Amino acid sequence: MKNPTLHDVAALAGVSYATADRVVNRRGNVAEKSVRKVNDAVAQLGYVRNIAAAKLSKSRHHHLAFVLPDKSHDFFGRMHDQLAAAALHLKTAGVVLDVIEFEAFDARALEQALSGLIGKNYDGVAFVGQGLDKFSTSLTALRAEGTKIVTLVSDVPENNRDHYIGIDNVKAGRTAGRLIGFSHGGKPGHVVLTAGSLDLRDHSDRINGFREVIEADFPNIGISEVIETKDQAELMQQSLHQNLSDASPITAIYNAGAGNEGLVRALRERDPDGAIFCIVHELSTTVCDALQDGFVDVALDQRPEIEMNRALALLQAIADEMPPPPSPELIPAIYVRDNLPTEMN
Amino acid sequence: MKNPTLHDVAALAGVSYATADRVVNRRGNVAEKSVRKVNDAVAQLGYVRNIAAAKLSKSRHHHLAFVLPDKSHDFFGRMHDQLAAAALHLKTAGVVLDVIEFEAFDARALEQALSGLIGKNYDGVAFVGQGLDKFSTSLTALRAEGTKIVTLVSDVPENNRDHYIGIDNVKAGRTAGRLIGFSHGGKPGHVVLTAGSLDLRDHSDRINGFREVIEADFPNIGISEVIETKDQAELMQQSLHQNLSDASPITAIYNAGAGNEGLVRALRERDPDGAIFCIVHELSTTVCDALQDGFVDVALDQRPEIEMNRALALLQAIADEMPPPPSPELIPAIYVRDNLPTEMN
DNA sequence: AAGAAAATGATTGACGTATATCATTTTTGC
DNA sequence: GCAAAAATGATATACGTCAATCATTTTCTT
Known part of the structure; x- marks a missing residue:
């Protein structure tokens, strides 16, 4: 029932403890034959070293x-x-x-x-x-x-x-794309894309994944140019204010970046009844509140x-x-x- | 840098190792005063016993x-x-x-x-x-x-x-409800609900959560009676065949149970272009394939x-x-x- | 076959805790 | 203040591995 020790291995292999130790700890200077004997014994007994003992020993x-x-x-x-x-x-x-x-x-x-x-x-x-x-x-x-x-x-x-x-950020972006696609229930729409910076690998991966899905499976959903916000609330808020007042009817927003304070602020003002389907990343308290209030619909979170x-x-x-x-x-x-x-x- | 040992604790407390041991291992027969001294020393040094050593010792x-x-x-x-x-x-x-x-x-x-x-x-x-x-x-x-x-x-x-x-199965059901709600993009619809058995706590929790959300937030989506399938493929397939040939246009299916083989088989026959939005639980290979082929749209998985x-x-x-x-x-x-x-x- | 080199055996002390024993000191009850 | 009880101290061993030392045996070289 109890696990075999290195002593057991040595005994079975017919070598001394020292040699068994030399083999399992790769200290070298061991004959090929002994190596084999020890390894066989290890395999036969199913020996694995006791980590607790190893840790203690090495302190x-x-x-x-x-x-x-x-x-x-x-x-x-x-x-x-x-x-x-x-x-x-x-x-x-x-x-x-x-x-x-x-x-x-x-x-x-x-x-x-x-x-x-x-x-x-x-x-x-x-x-x-x-x-x-x-x-x-x-x-x-x-x-x-x-x-x-x-x-x-x-x-x-x-x-x-x-x-x-x-996470795999391309997958994450694709997922966001799929969910926004779903949310349109077959109807046409137009998505605003934002990101902190396209120089950041994770942000650009997400954007790319998102585009792939929308273009392949939801051809009647349009995609805006990516707005880069440096993840700063002010910049985000201003950019969105501008976009959301345009004549073109925005149906969804995907923020591939972090920092959603500005986004949520803009939405609370410009989309009071939460008609725009909004997906963001990372579950901050801001996002949590916005989800409960209906301004944000989905949050992807890395945990x-x-x-x-x-x-x-x-x-x-x-x-x-x-x-x-x-x-x-x-x-x-x-x-x-x-x-x-x-x-x- | 290295963690204090029980010897250190004893030394600082001004008692013997034996007494310190009696205190930390609650062996009793220790004077109140000593207990306090030892506990103080433990707190002061931030002593925590070395699990590796403890494990080894107890083997x-x-x-x-x-x-x-x-x-x-x-x-x-x-x-x-x-x-x-x-x-x-x-x-x-x-x-x-x-x-x-x-x-x-x-x-x-x-x-x-x-x-x-x-x-x-x-x-x-x-x-x-x-x-x-x-x-x-x-x-x-x-x-x-x-x-x-x-x-x-x-x-x-x-x-x-x-x-x-x-997982919290009520939450899971609510989530399914929300996603199905999203998928209708504001349009009316009708959902078919299935489960293995409403006697199973997890299944019924999911159904309840699902209902809560649809009824509260998506009033123009109708919900069918729950079809109980005992998680058996045949039963599921037959029931669905019947439902899907009805005149009433089914827009979505939520299977709160496990066992999706029958469901997927039915969908492949009766919904060849994947128009019905379908949510199921647990990512089996069947479900995986169905997701890729578009017959199932979302799978909730417990991991x-x-x-x-x-x-x-x-x-x-x-x-x-x-x-x-x-x-x-x-x-x-x-x-x-x-x-x-x-x-x- | 002698000497060098390589391999092996035998043994030991840490590591920190758990647990036990036994002797000694302190406290308590009366 | 004395005996009994309670508390404490001192000490030892085991746990399994790692790492080291030193003596001895085997293998190789030429």
């Missing part, structure tokens, strides 16, 4: 860093909150977690924050890859030290990180809490030299006014 | 059982698969997991399976509470032994279990994989005498044809 404090944008947005605030909530569990698991903030949307600040981690011998670093599209020397240096890199929410080129944890949990579990597994835990694909939650989380009421 | 193999319906449905199959995927991680964590199957939808079989666990000293048991609405003696006996009980997917009365892991992970993490935490890990609320995934998981293609 290893996994050292992780999360580099996150400051709480300028509700969304980033939720990330910070989730880390705080996990603090106790991390501590008992012997994980030391440093959280470093940088100014949101500032790729230079991010690069600087990352460079500050070099030489500190972190086991793993997770960060929001916002805008860090280009080659990053800090990242390369960190990886050269053996630090594992996980990107969150917004990816960097694949060859510069170990894992990406976030950063889950992403943080995933990142933590993944980095711990890697540090333990375990395969990543089985994790079903992340897809954005789709909120309407009827399935809002009870915590947010 | 404790958490003993868990999952009692699941057999793989009669895709949905239950996914549950089994996820447990299999987690096997390695469980093993390294010293968790012994027994999976017991019972005949799906048979409350007696479930009760019997549960009674078989009595006296085996399980730390935790998770099961699909299907139909086990009434007072269950096995459950009471298990809990009396100290076994922690988690219900999955379908709950039992609150006072008979420790946790429920599953049993995530539920299994949650259940495992929760039961382990409880067995370690830890608070439950921070877990964002479970809400059903909403699939359209554009955000299907890549694994299922």
Whole structure:
């Protein structure tokens, strides 16, 4: 019933504990024959090392860093909150977690924050890859030290990180397109598209996915040029005010960016009966209220809490030299006014 | 940098290790004064016991059982698969997991399976509470032994279990209602409602939620009587064939139950151009295909994989005498044809 | 076959907690 | 103030792995 130990393996293989240890921990200087004997014994017994014992022995404090944008947005605030909530569990698991903030949307600040981690011998670093599209020397240096890199929410080129944890933004955009298509019930319409910046990979992916679906399956729905708002409320509000007063009847809005305060304000003024079908990203309190009041109809949400949990579990597994835990694909939650989380009421 | 040990606590409190141990492990026979000193030291140092060491010391193999319906449905199959995927991680964590199957939808079989666990000293048991609405003696006996009980997917009365892991089915039904409402774009319509059985709590909750929304916010959409299909393909197919040939123009279908094979077959014959807006539960391969072919428009999915992970993490935490890990609320995934998981293609 | 190199065996001490034993001190009741 | 009871201290072992040391054996080289 109890799991076999390395002693059991050694005994079965007919070698000493030391040799078994040399094999399973790849210390080298072992004859081919012994390697085979040990591996056979491992397979036969189904030996897996006892992580608790390994951790204890190494008295290893996994050292992780999360580099996150400051709480300028509700969304980033939720990330910070989730880390705080996990603090106790991390501590008992012997994980030391440093959280470093940088100014949101500032790729230079991010690069600087990352460079500050070099030489500190972190086991793993997770960060929001916002805008860090280009080659990053800090990242390369960190990886050269053996630090594992996980990107969150917004990816960097694949060859510069170990894992990406976030949604597929093309899919998200396609989903938004499908829902807006549905909402027209076969009738023609015209959609206003907004985004923070098309230079941000996640925003542009969403826009592209959205366009694909509308153009392919809902040909009688028109699409406006994308309004870039830098995720700033004022800019968004002004742009929309202009658009919504046009003669052309707007039937829907899709904001592929974050920051919906300006959008909601504009809608509350210009669309008081909520006739326009509106889809946005990320469930802030603003959006929650707007959903309940009928100004926003659907919110796609990344659920950063889950992403943080995933990142933590993944980095711990890697540090333990375990395969990543089985994790079903992340897809954005789709909120309407009827399935809002009870915590947010 | 490194975490304080119980020795550190004892030293700071000015008591022996033995006394500190007596306090933190509640062994009793300690003077009030010492208790206070130790607790103060714990607080001051932020001591939390090292779980790895504790586990090792106790050489404790958490003993868990999952009692699941057999793989009669895709949905239950996914549950089994996820447990299999987690096997390695469980093993390294010293968790012994027994999976017991019972005949799906048979409350007696479930009760019997549960009674078989009595006296085996399980730390935790998770099961699909299907139909086990009434007072269950096995459950009471298990809990009396100290076994922690988690219900999955379908709950039992609150006072008979420790946790429920599953979605809020009223919310799910409301969400379906909202989406069907959206899909009519203001036009009138008529919805056919189906369910496995209104005696199943989850099915009836969904129907109720659905009704609430349609009646409140979409008064010009009519709702049929609920067709009960016992989740059997034949019955579903026949009933629908009848309904879909009626003179009254059906605009939408909501199946609150599981088992969509019959539904999809009927639609493929009677609604070849996919004009009817159709929402179902659980993403089987049948549903996946139907989404891609346009016969089904939306699938609400519980993501049993995530539920299994949650259940495992929760039961382990409880067995370690830890608070439950921070877990964002479970809400059903909403699939359209554009955000299907890549694994299922 | 001798010497060098490689492989193996035997053993040990951490790591931090749980748990137990036994001796000693302090407190309590009367 | 004395005996009984309660509390405390001191100490030891086990848990399984990791990492190290040192002695010994086997294999290779020429």
